[in-house]
Amino acid sequence: MFGQYRSPLEFASDVMRRHGACRVLFKLMANNDNSKQQVYFGGDFDVLRLIPHGDLVAQNTTRDGLIFKASLDLNWIDIFTDALPAPAPGAQLIYYPRYPEVRLSGFLKNCARPPSKLMQPPTAEQRSLREHTPRCLVLGIVPDGKVLAYVAPWGSELALDAAERINKGETENVASIFHELKQQVIDSRSDLLHRLTAIYQGGAVQSCRLNREGLWQAYTARNAAGYTLESLFGIIPNGIAEPDYLGWELKTHGAGAVTLMTPEPNTGFYRDDIGRFMHNYGKCGSERRDFTGKHLIGIQSENTALTLRMEGYDPIKNEVVNPDGGLILRDHQGNIAAGWTFEKLLTHWSRKHAETAYVKYRAFDKEETKFFRFGPEIRLCRGAGVKPFLKALHSSAIYYDPATNMKLIKERWVTKKRNQFRVAWKNIGDLYETTENIILPDS
Incomplete structure (x- = not known):
């Protein structure tokens, strides 16, 4: 299925780039990453600097105290078809300073082709079966502010590939819970230093x-x-x-x-x-x-x-x-x-x-x-x-x-x-x- 590509993760990354992504990130998803409990995006502010978003808007809540919400131009894609990205207009990032943590919310709302089955809260039986078989969320960051998203199912080749690469140390940790293929990280830093070196010389x-x-x-x-x-x-x-x-x-x-x-x-x-x-x-x-x-x-x-x-x-x-x-x-x-x-x-x-x-x-x-x-x-x-x-x-x-x-x-x-x-x-x-x-x- 993945042809010339060395791995499913590289295939997904290339699809994201063909849709305009300049950077591709991924994370293994826990059972609690679902439409009811939201998707955990890290325990600090880092992800808000990593992922393009709208203005932060403060809101006082009874349970969580003061929180900050930011709109997100999220678009779901299918890496195996030529279908255009499907916008998720209800998507937003929520920063909870009290804990602290950032979560993704509203990512299925009003979307024409959402991955609903992959994002539903698990039953008790499903929770047990999937405990050690994660899904994988892949995000593509587009320079114009769009964020592309794809979810690989439990036990899929892509999810297994991502887990194996993380275990082998072939990824760079980004914003605490995301990962990026090391070559991509090196390219960004080395490109910057190459340009600065040329300017200095x-x-x-x-x-x-x-x-x-x-x-x-x-x-x-x-x-x-x-x-x-x-x-x-x-x-x-x-x-x-x-x-x-x-x-x-x-x-x-x-x-x-x-x-x-x-x-x-x-x-x-x-x-x-x-x-x-x-x-x-x-x-x-x-x-x-x-x-x-x-x-x-x-x-x-x-x-x-x-x-x-x-x-x-x-x-x-x-x-x-x-x-x-x-x-x-x-x-x-x-x-x-x-x-x-x-x-x-x-x-x-x-x-x-x-x-x-x-x-x-x-x-x-x-x-x-x-x-x-x-x-x-x-x-x-x-x-x-x-x-x-x-x-x-x-x-x-x-x-x-x-x-x-x-x-x-x-x-x-x-x-x-x-x-x-x-x-x-x-x-x-x-x-x-x-x-x-x-x-x-x-x-």
Whole structure:
């Protein structure tokens, strides 16, 4: 049946790739992985960074406390026919911080061709018979955000092949409970390092960025290093909170702190009327207004007279307890100047930092033109959990350091937004499960 393929798992992987998948994952399914008890996707936040999903939406529940739900563009496929993928519009990921764990839910609802028989809760007799004969769930991650899915039955060639490969150590563990064929994992990392090596050995490059059409243009703003590196990977700036290259988020580091993310506030005066916000809290001149300054939790900023608070968070339990909370900037009257709900922060963090490559660079001027040399020091980081992230925010290890301004240009105020959350270089490792320091070879 599997012809030229060395194994059923490789056959399924190839089918997924023909449907557009750039990455193929699989897991052996327990009896409790069913439509009633949902499908277990891991005990931490890792899977939310691994699998594309919609915005996290908080919900308070009586039994499970605060939970976060995210829509999932799940599509079931049949690897043995040419049938088009069948969307499962009710599919969603649910993150349960109290336990913690992530589960897949609603994966059969309103689907034209769901694998219903393979996902039903087992009877007591079936549970006993299937205890040591798992099914296998295969997922294909498509760059446009779709997730392809296929379930191999109990005792099938594919499920047995997956189990054997796991037992022989021929897979790489991903997000705690998923697996990936080792060659696929090596290819992603090696491809990234190959590109970075070529960039380093190519020498200094002029400061630049790509425009909307993908064309090169000179660029010399403060964040030029990051844009220049992205241009060398062919990345057009788009503001989308997704990883940059083959699942890797690219970050540049020269000296000092690192900018982790730049999410826009989604509550307060800033969102409702940024002109009023800048006038009330910024440093204002006749032709320019600036909102800057390091903001730490519980300390009033000398620049803005605002105090950053982490509301709805229990530092002892290290968990969110109020879905309406978040990072809130308040003035001395208690008004919300700007704020980021936990939904906003966790959505951003869950999408951008599954695997992060920090690339050291040196900047210098040549004939009044700025240049960058990237490398040779690279730091690869994996596994940025939600609890270390929340703890770092509350302790101000991750701090808010905005650089937003408004300029009066041709009698019109033009805003440049830059809401930076930064972290000291020495604290980077505290945010991830593993870090790997690499020195790129000279030519």
